[in-house]
Amino acid sequence: MEDIEEAEGKERPSKRPIWTGSITIGLVNIPVKLLTMIYDKSVSFRFLHKEDNQPLKYQRICVKDNKIIPWTDIARGYEVRKGEFVVLQKEDLEAARPESDQRIRIDKFVDYLSVDPIYFERTYFLTPDKSGEAYRLLLTAMEKMGKAAVGRITLKTKEYPALLHVYKNALVLTTLRYSYEVADPSGLEELSDLKEPSKGEVELAIKIIKDLSGEFSIDDYQDSYKERIERLIGQKLKGEKIVVEKPVKEEAKELMAALEETLKQLKTK
Amino acid sequence: MAEGLTKVQFTNLDKVLFPDLGLTKGKVIEYYIRIAPRILYILKDRAISLKRFPNGIGEEGFFEKDSPIGTPSWVQTFKRYSETAERDVNYIVCNSLDTLLWIANLAAIEIHMPLSTIGDFESPDLMLFDIDPEPPLSFDDVIGVTNLLKEKLDALGLVPYVKTSGKKGLHVVIPIAKGHTFKQTKEFVHQLGRYLAKESEVIVSEFSQSRDPGTVFIDFLQNSQGRTMVCPYSLRANPKATVSTPLQWKDLKKGLRPDDLTIFNVPKLDDPWENLLKFKQKLELI
Numbered sequence: 001m002e003d004i005e006e007a008e009g010k011e012r013p014s015k016r017p018i019w020t021g022s023i024t025i026g027l028v029n030i031p032v033k034l035l036t037m038i039y040d041k042s043v044s045f046r047f048l049h050k051e052d053n054q055p056l057k058y059q060r061i062c063v064k065d066n067k068i069i070p071w072t073d074i075a076r077g078y079e080v081r082k083g084e085f086v087v088l089q090k091e092d093l094e095a096a097r098p099e100s101d102q103r104i105r106i107d108k109f110v111d112y113l114s115v116d117p118i119y120f121e122r123t124y125f126l127t128p129d130k131s132g133e134a135y136r137l138l139l140t141a142m143e144k145m146g147k148a149a150v151g152r153i154t155l156k157t158k159e160y161p162a163l164l165h166v167y168k169n170a171l172v173l174t175t176l177r178y179s180y181e182v183a184d185p186s187g188l189e190e191l192s193d194l195k196e197p198s199k200g201e202v203e204l205a206i207k208i209i210k211d212l213s214g215e216f217s218i219d220d221y222q223d224s225y226k227e228r229i230e231r232l233i234g235q236k237l238k239g240e241k242i243v244v245e246k247p248v249k250e251e252a253k254e255l256m257a258a259l260e261e262t263l264k265q266l267k268t269k
Numbered sequence: 270m271a272e273g274l275t276k277v278q279f280t281n282l283d284k285v286l287f288p289d290l291g292l293t294k295g296k297v298i299e300y301y302i303r304i305a306p307r308i309l310y311i312l313k314d315r316a317i318s319l320k321r322f323p324n325g326i327g328e329e330g331f332f333e334k335d336s337p338i339g340t341p342s343w344v345q346t347f348k349r350y351s352e353t354a355e356r357d358v359n360y361i362v363c364n365s366l367d368t369l370l371w372i373a374n375l376a377a378i379e380i381h382m383p384l385s386t387i388g389d390f391e392s393p394d395l396m397l398f399d400i401d402p403e404p405p406l407s408f409d410d411v412i413g414v415t416n417l418l419k420e421k422l423d424a425l426g427l428v429p430y431v432k433t434s435g436k437k438g439l440h441v442v443i444p445i446a447k448g449h450t451f452k453q454t455k456e457f458v459h460q461l462g463r464y465l466a467k468e469s470e471v472i473v474s475e476f477s478q479s480r481d482p483g484t485v486f487i488d489f490l491q492n493s494q495g496r497t498m499v500c501p502y503s504l505r506a507n508p509k510a511t512v513s514t515p516l517q518w519k520d521l522k523k524g525l526r527p528d529d530l531t532i533f534n535v536p537k538l539d540d541p542w543e544n545l546l547k548f549k550q551k552l553e554l555i
Contacts, residue, residue, distance in 0.1 A: 251282040251295035258302040259274045259370075265306050266366060 021102030031129040112148040126171040277370040286325040289508040301373040303536040314386040316360030320379035326506040381497040396454040398441040399488035433527040435505035435513040446549040458489035515542040
């Protein structure tokens with residue numbers, strides 16, 4: 001259970017590239033590797049058979065005759081209307097697949113802060129591939145100017161808009177969402193006729209926000225559900241008896257304060 | 270708990286038991302902690318029954334006379350044949366703060382108690398007049414009837430105590446000296462009811478009339494072995510989280526509303542019943 005023991009520490013970057021190619025800026029090429037940077041650390045479970053604790057596996061079952069279908073007999077269908085499919089063979093899909101030319105084509109440089117994080121999808125490390133000097137030069141210049149580079153990359157079967165930017169002395173690449181993948185709030189009825197607040201109200205709200213302003217620190221936030229589950233698993237591993245329901249800390253504290261008072265009263269009675 | 274203040278391991282403290290008020294089980298336990306000195310005084314040596322609402326008062330609760338499976342060994346119990354259940358029942362006896370907290374942690378919102386103690390289970394140490402109105406009568410009518418009863422009891426030289434039931438009615442309680450039977454207390458309450466029924470249009474004294482609209486029934490039937498009344502300071506399972514609240518007689522005036530006596534303000538009030546069990550009274554049987 002390595003995960004359990006390492007839960008407190010941060011993930012070390014993987015060494016195996018998921019993609020290799022070059023950053024292309026005009027006529028300049030910088031060979032780079034793309035490494036995994038984001039790890040989903042939420043708790044996940046395997047399904048087991050309750051009676052004998054054996055893991056369950058998924059099978060693909062034909063809805064018509066309930067037979068189990070092997071992968072070799074599987075085609076892909078695009079559902080045009082409910083229950084109506086256009087069938088695509090593996091070869092059709094291969095032919096349509098965007099050709100990865102192993103390039104990250106840079107279109108322009110923009111102010112990093114001008115890109116709305118709404119569009120950010122997933123971030124990867126970019127490391128130099130025997131191109132340390134050029135890589136370092138690009139990194140230094142972008143950092144000095146506070147700029148990010150906008151371009152395109154093809155990963156597996158999808159072409160993405162991408163943003164190259166600096167994160168802690170490394171170049172990273174963030175794939176972006178297309179604008180049509182993000183809904184527009186102007187369609188929300190709840191927002192259509194909100195009343196304009198008065199000047200006094202706005203001033204008060206601004207004062208509250210100012211009072212609560214501070215530096216952003218992501219380390220202030222912890223997944224308490226994950227922590228409890230991991231503690232529970234740790235206890236189970238050690239064979240400790242599990243008390244499933246733990247009190248919420250704050251409430252328990254209030255109870256203990258009340259309890260102390262009452263115990264004092266009972267003593268003097 | 271780690272702090273060593275109680276043996277009880279509290280669970281599900283954030284479970285909402287009173288959905289209209291958003292009151293959690295943690296708040297219910299806190300209430301019982303704050304009210305503990307008063308309630309333990311009265312519950313001492315009594316075989317109690319619980320009304321539990323594990324999923325909050327939005328769902329049906331259930332009555333429990335038997336100590337449930339998993340009752341810790343340090344909880345005192347009392348085994349006795351129950352005529353209503355027609356079998357032996359292991360009652361919980363709430364003689365310690367830990368037991369009270371354990372009960373509260375079971376989401377036992379209501380605590381009910383018999384009018385006798387385990388030392389002399391078959392004989393009453395309390396006598397109860399349970400005064401209940403039928404619509405369209407209001408709580409003011411109940412107050413009127415109860416003050417009439419008080420005058421009569423005063424005239425007989427008795428010292429009665431009064432509390433709200435936490436619902437629509439009032440309970441008048443008289444602590445009784447040893448040597449009386451339930452038959453006698455029941456008869457006493459019944460006779461006073463009959464007497465008052467002659468004095469007032471609205472008062473009825475017989476069970477058969479107790480559902481007549483526009484009447485106040487002086488219920489004598491609870492004065493029997495195995496019957497219970499809701500314990501003073503017990504919470505009631507209703508949307509306002511009312512409390513069966515002991516009152517000063519001088520506060521029993523028109524305009525008083527039982528809905529105003531709740532989990533929020535009752536712990537701050539004085540305890541008019543703190544000497545209840547010191548004045549055990551003899552009945553001059555009429």
